[in-house]
Amino acid sequence: MKLYKKTHVRPHVYVRIFFCLYHLLFVTPLFVSAQSTMQGIAKQDSKTGMVIAKPGTSVSNSLITPYFTPLGYPIGIADMQKATVWQPEIGVSIPFARNVKLTKADAARSNQIKKSTWALNVQGNLLSFTPHHLLDGHEQQVSSFAVTENTRKNWTLYMLHVAPEWRVGGEKWYTGINIGPSLVQNQPAQFQQGDPGQSVLYQNYVVPAGFHKLRFGAQGHIRFHWFPFQRGPIGFYAEAGYIWQQPYTFQVRERDISKVNFNLSPDEIRYQLSNPQIAPFVEKSYAIPHGFFEGHIGLSLVIKTKSSPPRVEQPKNERLVIKTKSSPPVVEFPVTYERQAKQGFQIVLDQPRPHAVFRSVDEVPAFRWHVVGEPPADAQYRLEVFQLNDRGNIVRQVASASVVPGEPYRLPAEEKARLANIPQTTYYSWKVTETTTGTSSGQPQYSVSGSASCGTVTDSIHIECDGWDVQSGLPKYQVKICLTNNPISATSGCAVSYTSISSNSGGTISNINVLPVSIGPYAHFCITFTYIPASLSQTTASFTTFGNWNDALHNTANVLSTDSLPSCICRDCDSMNIQMLNPQVQMQSADPHLFDITGAVQVNPQSVYAIEFSVQSFSFTATPGGCAGVDSLEHDGMLVSNGTTVNGSNAGLVFGNAPTGNPNIFKLIKWISSSPVPAGTSIPFDLVIGLPAASGGIDPSCCRIDYRLCLQVKVYYDACRYCTKTICLQFSNTTQKP
Numbered sequence: 001m002k003l004y005k006k007t008h009v010r011p012h013v014y015v016r017i018f019f020c021l022y023h024l025l026f027v028t029p030l031f032v033s034a035q036s037t038m039q040g041i042a043k044q045d046s047k048t049g050m051v052i053a054k055p056g057t058s059v060s061n062s063l064i065t066p067y068f069t070p071l072g073y074p075i076g077i078a079d080m081q082k083a084t085v086w087q088p089e090i091g092v093s094i095p096f097a098r099n100v101k102l103t104k105a106d107a108a109r110s111n112q113i114k115k116s117t118w119a120l121n122v123q124g125n126l127l128s129f130t131p132h133h134l135l136d137g138h139e140q141q142v143s144s145f146a147v148t149e150n151t152r153k154n155w156t157l158y159m160l161h162v163a164p165e166w167r168v169g170g171e172k173w174y175t176g177i178n179i180g181p182s183l184v185q186n187q188p189a190q191f192q193q194g195d196p197g198q199s200v201l202y203q204n205y206v207v208p209a210g211f212h213k214l215r216f217g218a219q220g221h222i223r224f225h226w227f228p229f230q231r232g233p234i235g236f237y238a239e240a241g242y243i244w245q246q247p248y249t250f251q252v253r254e255r256d257i258s259k260v261n262f263n264l265s266p267d268e269i270r271y272q273l274s275n276p277q278i279a280p281f282v283e284k285s286y287a288i289p290h291g292f293f294e295g296h297i298g299l300s301l302v303i304k305t306k307s308s309p310p311r312v313e314q315p316k317n318e319r320l321v322i323k324t325k326s327s328p329p330v331v332e333f334p335v336t337y338e339r340q341a342k343q344g345f346q347i348v349l350d351q352p353r354p355h356a357v358f359r360s361v362d363e364v365p366a367f368r369w370h371v372v373g374e375p376p377a378d379a380q381y382r383l384e385v386f387q388l389n390d391r392g393n394i395v396r397q398v399a400s401a402s403v404v405p406g407e408p409y410r411l412p413a414e415e416k417a418r419l420a421n422i423p424q425t426t427y428y429s430w431k432v433t434e435t436t437t438g439t440s441s442g443q444p445q446y447s448v449s450g451s452a453s454c455g456t457v458t459d460s461i462h463i464e465c466d467g468w469d470v471q472s473g474l475p476k477y478q479v480k481i482c483l484t485n486n487p488i489s490a491t492s493g494c495a496v497s498y499t500s501i502s503s504n505s506g507g508t509i510s511n512i513n514v515l516p517v518s519i520g521p522y523a524h525f526c527i528t529f530t531y532i533p534a535s536l537s538q539t540t541a542s543f544t545t546f547g548n549w550n551d552a553l554h555n556t557a558n559v560l561s562t563d564s565l566p567s568c569i570c571r572d573c574d575s576m577n578i579q580m581l582n583p584q585v586q587m588q589s590a591d592p593h594l595f596d597i598t599g600a601v602q603v604n605p606q607s608v609y610a611i612e613f614s615v616q617s618f619s620f621t622a623t624p625g626g627c628a629g630v631d632s633l634e635h636d637g638m639l640v641s642n643g644t645t646v647n648g649s650n651a652g653l654v655f656g657n658a659p660t661g662n663p664n665i666f667k668l669i670k671w672i673s674s675s676p677v678p679a680g681t682s683i684p685f686d687l688v689i690g691l692p693a694a695s696g697g698i699d700p701s702c703c704r705i706d707y708r709l710c711l712q713v714k715v716y717y718d719a720c721r722y723c724t725k726t727i728c729l730q731f732s733n734t735t736q737k738p
Contacts, residue, residue, distance in 0.1 A: 065225060066092040067237050069298020072127070074243070077292045080129040080155070081136070089239075089296050091123030093165055093176060121165040121178045123219075125243075127157040129289055131189050134203035134254050141262040145197060145270050151190035155289060158185040159243070161219045172227050179220035184245045186213045186288065200274045203254040205286070217245030225300050237300040240293070247290040255279040261625045345373030347381075347432050347441035354444035356486075357456045357557060361419045361448055366408035369432050369441065380435045383409050388427040388445065392504070392542045392562040398428065425449035425558050449556055454494040454549045455487035455521070461561040463541065465568035466530065470718050474532050475568035481545060481561050482526040485519045493521030496557045498547035501527065504560075505541045506534030518550070533565060540564050573723035577604045578715050581682060585709070585731040592693035592700050592733065594640065597711070600682040606717035607676040611646065613687055614668035615639065616710040616726060620692055627703035628692045635690040638665040643688040646671035665690065687711075693733065705733045 072087030096118050130153060135142055163180020188211065194201040220242050227235035257279050260272045272278045350368040358364050367383060385398040398419070403409050411419075419426065427447045433440040459481055466476045481501075487493025499516040503509055512529040519525045531541060542562040548554045583599035601611055618637050622628035630636045641655055641664050652673060655666040669687075677683060694703035710728040717723070 064092065064094050064303040065300055066303070067223075067225070067298060067300035069237075069296050071298060072125075072294055072296040074127060074129070074292050074294040077129055077289050079132055079286045080289060081132055083127075083129055087128065087294070087296070088126045089123065089298065091121065091161075093119045093121045093167075095119040095167070116166060116168040119165040119167055119176065121161070121163050121176070121180075121221075123161040123221075125157070125159040125161070127159065127243075127289070127294070128154045129156075130154050131191075131205060131286070133191070133205075134193055134257065138257075138262045141269060142266070142273075144266045145195050146193060146202065146273075147196055148191055148193045152187060153189060153191065155189040156187040157245075157289065158187070159183070159217070159219070163219070169225070174225050176223045176225070177221070178223075180218065182217045182219045182243075182245075184215045184217045186211075186215060186245075188213070188288070195270060195274070198270065198274060200270075202257075202273060203252065205252050205254075207288075208250055211248060211250065215246045215248075217243065219243050227300075227302055233302045235300045235302065237296075237298060239296040241295070242291075242293050244291045245289075248288045249285050250288075251283045252286050253281055254284055256282045259626050263623070263625060345371055345375045345434075345439065347434065347439065348372055349430070349432065349441050349444060352430075352444075352446040353456075353458060354446070355458045355559065355561075356446045357559070358446065358448050359555075361411070361416045364411070364446070364448065366410045367403075367430060368408050369403075369405070371405050375434055375439075376436055378436065381405065381432055382435055383430065383432050385411065385428060385430045388429055388560075392427070392445070392560060394429075403432065419448065422448075425556055427560050445560065445562075447558075447560065449558065454496070454551055455485060455491070457496060457519075457547075457557050457559055458484045458486060459545075459559045459561050461543075461563045463531070463563050463565060465566050468568065468572070469532050470721070472532060473720065474536060475565075477531045477533075477541075477565060477568075478528065479531045479541070479543070480526055480528045481543065481559075482524060483519060483545065483559060484524045485521055487521045495520045495523075495550040496547055497550055498527070498545050498557075501529065501543055501545045503531065503541065503543055505538065507538070507541070508532045509543075538565060572606075572717070572721065576606055576715070576717070576723045578713065578723065578725040579603075580713070580725070580727050583727065583729060585707075585729055586735050587733050588688075593636070593690050594643075595689050595691055595731075596643070597687040597689060597709075597729070598685065600684045601713060601715065602682050603679060603715050603717070605679050607679055608673065608681070608683065608715055609676055609718060610670060610672045610716040610722075611683065611685075612668060612670040612714040612716070612722075613639065613685070614712050614714075615689065616712045618691065618707065618709045620705050620707045622692075622694075623704045623706075627694055627698050628705050629695040630692050635662060635665040636692050638667065638690050639669055640665055640688040640690055641669075644669060644686065646685045647673070647683050700733060703733075707731055707733075 068088075068090040070088045071085050072089055073085055074083045074087060077083065133148060135146055135148075159182050161180065161182040163178040165176045165178035167174050167176045169175055188207040190206050191203075192201065192205070193203040221239055222241070223237055223239040225235055225237045227233075229235070255273065257273065259278050260269065262269060264272070348370055350370065351365045352358070352367070367385075369383075381403050382400060383403045384400045387395045387398050389395050399411055399415060401409060425447055426449070427445055429443045429445045431441050431443040461482075462480045463477050466478045468474070469476050483496075483498070485493065485496050495518050497516060497518045501509060501512065501515065508531070510530045510532075512527065515527060517525055517527070527545065533541065540562065541564075542560065545559045545561065547557040547559070549557050579602045581600040581602055583597065586596050586598075588594040588596065601608075615637055620628065639655075641650075641653075644650065644653065646653060646669075652671050654670045654672060656668050656670065671685075689709070691707060691709075692705065694700040694705070708728060708730050710726055713725045713727070714722045715725070
């Protein structure tokens with residue numbers, strides 16, 4: 001029997017489309033790349049004397065990037081079987097080119113900055129899916145007589161996507177994000193299932209003639225490219241995205257096989273499938289693939305040329321010339337000699353030392369610093385001094401001056417006179433910045449106090465995570481502050497005593513080890529304590545350690561210490577042991593739809609404040625097929641309040657997520673203890689749950705039902721903190737509760 005008339009398919013049309021797309025995406029860009037390697041004529045700016053060309057050394061997020069793969073994996077496609085990994089993709093990302101004019105400072109730092117850029121992404125996809133057949137899952141039982149004949153076995157999508165792409169990355173990698181419209185050509189699947197021996201049709205899957213195969217859609221992707229090989233253009237990429245096209249729903253005429261028993265012999269199955277009383281024809285709605293997620297991994301290329309090291313030359317007219325082929329730019333001064341330019345330099349601060357404490361403003365040494373590496377030829381430097389409050393925040397700018405490497409800088413006399421009139425301990429910080437490139441030093445602190453009669457005290461601070469505080473729900477930190485007593489040069493110095501420590505950032509300090517303490521000259525001592533911040537959003541902490549010099553003046557020697565707070569991850573559940581003791585399931589004799597799940601929960605090493613039970617999933621199989629069904633209350637898979645107990649009674653039970661219309665059934669129950677249950681204590685439970693049973697009129701002994709039920713148990717070891725455990729039980733309706 002021929003169940004349908006085959007239609008003529010012309011696959012060569014789509015082969016031509018993809019061949020043209022391949023030529024557009026790969027052959028043309030490669031030709032353009034070859035042309036870009038030629039020496040071009042520089043374009044000169046008549047106002048500034050700059051020579052403008054395209055940028056030179058290679059950063060991956062600014063280069064043409066073709067990519068392709070035969071591998072992909074779409075998910076979440078309605079009415080389709082699990083997709084195969086053969087899902088080809090081909091595309092190219094072309095950055096938008098632009099001419100740039102650079103100052104000498106911009107050019108000096110251009111190779112160090114990783115900027116974002118925009119590109120045009122052109123992408124083609126071929127996606128193929130197999131629709132669900134009527135007899136999916138019953139192939140073995142019906143293979144002797146059921147036939148599926150295909151005009152087209154798979155539903156195929158030919159997609160063209162063009163969109164702007166935002167890129168960010170560096171020399172060996174970049175990430176691109178794009179979203180935009182697409183054009184989708186649908187090739188619908190078409191098949192029929194039936195029994196040719198008896199001329200019986202089971203399913204006729206065909207899209208109506210009025211369906212428009214060419215449809216508009218949209219796509220969005222995030223794609224990560226990685227180029228690990230320095231001397232080769234080949235790299236790898238991984239992509240995740242979402243694809244959408246205009247939805248369309250159509251009707252398929254098929255038999256309702258829900259009442260067919262596929263455990264019978266082939267002849268009996270054939271009879272039931274052809275019997276309109278058992279398997280009548282129905283109209284069922286199917287949807288085209290219109291909205292789903294997909295991912296790809298594959299190869300990518302970068303189209304670039306070899307880049308030579310930047311050359312810096314001194315011209316007669318002192319004009320900048322920029323010779324470039326791709327970004328970022330390379331700077332040259334067009335004259336007769338060349339030298340290799342070093343790209344990195346660093347500003348190092350020498351004096352005052354970090355966290356130094358001085359007796360007066362006059363004792364603060366001159367500000368000294370030096371440069372490591374080679375800065376730009378026209379580098380300019382600015383030194384800034386700031387006054388801080390006791391939290392480490394800037395109060396005002398004390399000084400700002402242009403400086404030269406190697407030449408010490410001292411505060412102006414009028415500013416020193418003003419600072420000398422401040423009676424209390426005052427904190428300062430300072431830094432040096434190269435203004436043409438923005439390169440800056442660190443910003444260390446020092447302080448001025450009348451307490452520095454014997455020397456200075458320097459400090460270091462280390463903060464690490466130490467779990468979470470159960471009462472406050474905030475992270476705990478172990479803080480270690482180390483202090484060193486540095487006597488004045490050529491003196492014996494004196495001891496310094498510290499008595500207390502406080503937080504300038506809020507929060508609480510506890511378990512201080514050890515205060516008070518006396519630190520002798522040239523001695524080193526560390527103080528440790530536990531710190532809980534004021535809130536979860538706090539990212540830094542500042543502490544003041546209060547002390548005095550052990551000399552005739554007993555001046556203060558307070559030290560301000562500041563550091564960032566590391567992230568803390570709660571790992572309480574890693575050490576919690578939740579055990580389900582002797583779980584059993586029995587059917588109630590009075591109602592075959594109700595089952596009792598009994599057992600006990602035991603938790604170590606934490607105490608238990610509350611326990612929550614919920615049904616995660618359940619499934620069942622009836623023998624013979626079709627003999628089981630749900631009851632009229634529609635509470636199968638739900639917890640029933642009548643008869644449910646925890647810890648021997650229904651006291652403390654709270655029922656949640658009750659469906660409309662039945663106040664006795666719930667999706668979850670929570671037992672709250674009146675006081676914490678000690679660790680290791682067994683907490684018994686008896687949960688009543690509704691499940692499918694033998695249909696009305698069928699003796700339950702003639703209908704065996706096998707169940708699989710999964711429960712989630714949440715154990716609260718604090719009012720708002722819990723750990724979860726999931727248990728799955730397999731049982732049947734043959735065991736009854738006495």
